[in-house]
Amino acid sequence: MESPWTRRNPNRPLQNLHSHKKLPLLSCRGHHRETILYRRTREDIQANITLLNKTGDIQDPNNYRPITLLNTDYKITTKVINTVAKNAVGHVIPEEQMSRTGVCGTMQALLCDKAITEMSRLRR
Structure with missing residues (x-):
């Protein structure tokens, strides 16, 4: 049974792509490569949202x-895109950066900041 609130919503990221995309095709043995031109249709850039x-x-x-x-x-x-971004983050963000996956969380950064602030206050 279909929900009374079913509607179609444009899928924004795919709307920014070109209206044509090239799809590589391989033959059975993988030696001969071809490329076909595929025209993106309205259904390609929409999502069905159902409750x-x-x-x-x-x-x-x-x-x-x-x-x-x-x-x-x-x-x-x-x-x-998610996989490539996850793998690239480790090489882009320095290890000294707090709140990084596998290094430290926000709580450790706040405690470190509090400790440095307290030490500088005591040294005055």
Whole structure:
């Protein structure tokens, strides 16, 4: 049963891409490479947002949670960007930087700042 609040929403990141994209194709043996031109359609840049009923009264909008059905190209693209960004962050951000994954959190940075401030106050 479809939710009464189903609607279509434009997918902003894919709208900024060119209207044509080249898709590489490989033959069965992988020796011959071809490229085809694929024209992006309106369905490629839209997401279906549907509200699913959690529990309770179906007439109460608070009992629904949204779920977004995205195009597979978008899911793959965001996963690749996320993976590349995660791997690159370690080489870009210095180890002295606080609040970095695998080094320190915000609490350690605040405690360090408090300790330095207290030491400078005592040395006056």
